[in-house]
Amino acid sequence: MLMVEIRKAIHVNEAICRVMSSAITGPKTYVAIEDSLSYYLGEDLLADHDVPAFDRSPYDGFAIRAEDTLDAGKGYPIRLEVIGEIGAGSVHEGEVQANQAVRIMTGAQIPNGCNAVIMLEHVEMLEHDWKTFIQIDRRLTTGENITRTGEDTRQGETLVKKGTYINPGVMALLATCGYKQVPVIQKPKVGIISTGSELLAVDAALEPGKIRDSNSYMLLGQIERAGGIPLLLGQFKDDFTLCYNQVVDALDKVDILLTTGGVSVGDYDYIPAILDKLKARVLFNKVRMRPGSVTTVAEIKGKLLFGLSGNPSSCYVGFELFTRPVIRTYLQSNYPFMRRVVVQLGAAFTRPNPFDRFVRGKLQYENGQTIAMPVGLDKPNIVTSLAEADILIMLPGGAEVYEKEMEVTAILLEDQTGTTMDSFISKQVIH
Amino acid sequence: MLMVEIRKAIHVNEAICRVMSSAITGPKTYVAIEDSLSYYLGEDLLADHDVPAFDRSPYDGFAIRAEDTLDAGKGYPIRLEVIGEIGAGSVHEGEVQANQAVRIMTGAQIPNGCNAVIMLEHVEMLEHDWKTFIQIDRRLTTGENITRTGEDTRQGETLVKKGTYINPGVMALLATCGYKQVPVIQKPKVGIISTGSELLAVDAALEPGKIRDSNSYMLLGQIERAGGIPLLLGQFKDDFTLCYNQVVDALDKVDILLTTGGVSVGDYDYIPAILDKLKARVLFNKVRMRPGSVTTVAEIKGKLLFGLSGNPSSCYVGFELFTRPVIRTYLQSNYPFMRRVVVQLGAAFTRPNPFDRFVRGKLQYENGQTIAMPVGLDKPNIVTSLAEADILIMLPGGAEVYEKEMEVTAILLEDQTGTTMDSFISKQVIH
CATH class of the missing domain: 3.90.105.10 (Molybdopterin biosynthesis moea protein, domain 2)
Incomplete structure (x- = not known):
């Protein structure tokens, strides 16, 4: 009993750098x-x-020769004969001559000989001798209202x-x-193994001391949102050799492996021993952050294993900070990190905390200001707040306290555009 | 030739209100x-x-009775006998007595008799007479480190x-x-019919005056992003009756119907005649906005038909402003509109414009500021800028000019959380 492993906590940014230096890229497919x-x-x-592949008209109107409008002006209209009409996709045959015009639709190719377009609303139409004419009372310049090839x-x-x-x-x-x-x-296959004899299946009735496995389904959603293909690989068995074999089998099937639970600083945790037996390179097993401090990441034959906490919030934040950019790197994203916005803090955090905090929050828009409103009680066991969160509010650790309405940085959880590592780990986090 | 329909342009917000008053909700499924x-x-x-369903420990440590620590202090440790251990999911049998402790893992149920937990790191362990003891040099309060039921x-x-x-x-x-x-x-089925004899299939070689149909695939992506199921229903035929039948068939198959192209103020456009023959109620056919002014929305037997412009940007913006909230309303979203953020404008727009503008842009993060950077040239025919856009920058119409670094409002295109109509059409748009 009571073999307490000593763990050295590293900074969030150092942890991110270590993970990213082992992240691999995926193959191309169609x-x-x-x-x-x-x-x-x-x-x-x-x-x-x-x-466009050809000069075309951005408007409905008439294709003309700008030189024919040289003498036009308010009260001095010139008159052009309409010799044809072309819809988009059609081509006018022949060359348009002096004082001629062609009715042209949006997107249609400019007829040969024409070099300007006048909008339908800017002409007067008239019929004369069974012919159609337009009157124009302004001068057009060459190239006017023409979208040029290329x-x-x-x-x-x-x-x-x-x-x-x-x-x-x-x-x-x-x-x-x-x-x-x-x-x-190709999207990476990301396996999920949950650990903990307290876990019940989602459709099981509750039993004393037990809870339903929620982290697996949360991670499933996070993997999908990040762009991976989640694979639920069940629960760890109650025996070291069986667990070891589960991890070996899983690593064969997936590109990235996640475990949740069983990485606390206590007993009953096979993960360190399994990593040891696998000769895995442990990148870190503790991070100076809240929540998610008990996160282990290891590399085994080029694949990354993330040992995420069993606490829902710690698991959630650990995934978003460390696993998501690895999935996005596999996807060869140029911007594997989530973008951030500067926002007003919606509530005070007046107790200084030595650790970098990532507070679940919600963007709100009030009186022309964008507010980062913390959701839930910000305890690691609070599941309900995760449902509302669409940002993580970054509160760098140290002596500082955070007053309401202070400017802070928030990470956008639903962001697809992304940003670079350099931008993500800028000095807003490091202190 | 030249039957030019007179269209009355309405304000964006009025258009949104009209569309939303005809939006229907979808059925439940599992x-x-x-x-x-x-x-x-x-x-x-x-x-x-x-x-939680039971009092539980948020930490690895020892479950104890707080009253046993009354006399503890720095230099005056008290000693408790460790009588058992429980992992998460296990339950301690029997009642814990005075001066006893139980080793407890994170998430495990608090044993009967105990009312506090001391963290593993805060005790000294010792063995004596084949028994295990912990020493505690501080006083604990009742309920300390216990996560309470409910x-x-x-x-x-x-x-x-x-x-x-x-x-x-x-x-x-x-x-x-x-x-x-x-x-x-249930997700709504949203049909797409593209119109325009200039359109080629995506795998066709280019021909003079023609372009490949890009709007259908863009809309397909927009529908999916909004939460609908897109159905590509092909192109309009070159004959009024065939087109009419296509629309009738489509309306049978889908919950919402989109057409793209063929709603400009020109000829060759069957949509108005089809709507007429269908006895559709036209909600509007012109909006005081750029791009997307030529957008028609009509209601036919409870279903909405969106006649979106053939111009890619107009089509894109028309969809996001009018169709997306209708899809989200079908999905019974409480927040069917996209959220907005207040940002610094990244470029000047010094020519006043009478129309509300929705400029495609990109959120950037620079020197602690969130910048809304316009992308592309903001001409309606520019397809390339749509690829980069993740916001629409709102520039209300009027006499105002917009200087660089002014505060403006941007609509988040990738937003999933959403907002209400009231919040979306607040006075930032109306003027």
Whole structure:
């Protein structure tokens, strides 16, 4: 009994650096464009043609020759004959001559001979001798209201970089450039093993001293949100050899392995012994932060194992700070970290704390200010507050106290765009 | 030729109000907890038991009787006999007596007779006569380091309201409360018909005057991001009756119908005639905003049809402002609108504009400030800028010019938490 392992706590940023230096990247694969939302681009997205591919009209109106309007002015309209009309997708045959105009729809190609477009609302129409004319009472300049070939982008240009999150706008570009199949990075398989003989299945009736396993499902959601494919691998057995074999089997099946529970500074915890037997390289097993201080990360033959706390909040924060950027690195994201915003603190934290704190909170918008409002009681056992959280409020440790309305930094949990490690671990956290 | 329909432009907020007054809600269904991420709760999530369900230890340490430590102090340690140990999930048999202690793990149930926990690090261990003792040199108070039954939540309490987005934290609560099957709102089927004879399939080679259909795939991504199930229904045919039948068929299959293209103020546009023949109630067909002014929304037998512009940016903004809250209302979200943040404008907009503008932008974080940086050239035809956008910067129309570093409001495109209509259309937009 009572073998208490001595653990050396390191700073959050040091922990992040150690994890990231062992993070691996995933291979490329292809998915249909319809299924590509939320993947990460596996190659630069290149323009396969100039965009637009031809001079075109941004408006409904008339394609004309600017030189024909030289004498036009208020009260001195000039008159052009409308010799045809073209919808988007059609092409006008032949060359437009002096004092001629072509009715043109938004997006249609500018006819040969024309060099300007006048909007429909800016002309007067008239019929004469079975012909149609327009009257224009202003002078147009060459190129006016024409979207030029390649104005948006040039053929061969990189439109979106490899490693970019595919959002609806990227999908539009993929379609424009003919990507029926999209090169993406394969999503990592992330296994979850829960540990603790107190854990019941989600559909089990409660028993004295026991609780239902909530961390597994929370992690499942966090993995999916981060972009991985979660695999529930069940619970640790009550025997060291069985547990060891479970970890060995799991490491065969997954790219990243998570355990939750059983990494406290007490007994009954097989994880250190399993890591030992696996000859794993332990990157750290304690972090100077609250919650989540008891987080172990180890590397085994290139794969990372995250020993997350059994406390829901510690597990949650440990995952978001350490596992999420590893998943995003596997996805080859250029911005594997969550972005932050500067916000007003919505409540005071007047007891100084030597540890960096990551307080679950909620962005609120009041009287033109963005407020970071802590949710729940900020105890590690409080599950209910996790449901409301969409930010982690960063309160760097030290002698400082935090008053209401102070400016603080909040990490956006729902962020997809992301940021770099340098930006994430800037001196807002280190102290 | 040249039947130009007269359209009356209305304000953005008026348009939003009209759309929302016709938005319908979807039915309840059930999904497995593993699949519940990103659905909306179809019922209040109720605590099926007190959380925690028993007094428990938040730390590894020793469960004791506080009264036994009355005489303890620095240099005057008292000594307790350790009579057993309990891991999480185990229950100590019998009642703990005076001057006894039980070794207890994080999460384990407090043994009968005990009323405080001392952390492992705060005791000295010693062995004597084959017995184990701990020495304590401080006084503990009754209830110290005990997490009380129901401290987190009480049985029967509503933990999460119906209409809440299911995030990883909500999943943890669902598991805690035994929801193997989760009541959720069915996702709406949202059909997309693209119109325009200029449109080529995504895998087609380019032809003069034509472009590949990018809006359909962009909308597909936007629908998915909003929480709907997208259905690509192909392109409009070149014949009025065929188009009419396409719309009728589509309305049978989907809950919400989108068309893109063919709603400009020009010819070649069957949508108004189709709406007429369907006896649709047109809510509006022009909005005082840029981009997206040419947006038509109509209601047909309780279903909404959105006639979005063929211009990518107009289509994008029209969807986010009008269709997204309708999808979120179908999902019974309590907060169907995107949240906003107050940010510093990253570039000047010095030409006043009578129209409310929604400029595609990107949140940046610089020197402790959150900056809203416009992306691309902000012309309606610029597709490339949509890929980078994660905010819409709101620039209310009027005589005002917008200088760099001014405070403006930005709509968060990736936001899942959401806000209410009242909050969304607050006076930041109306002027």
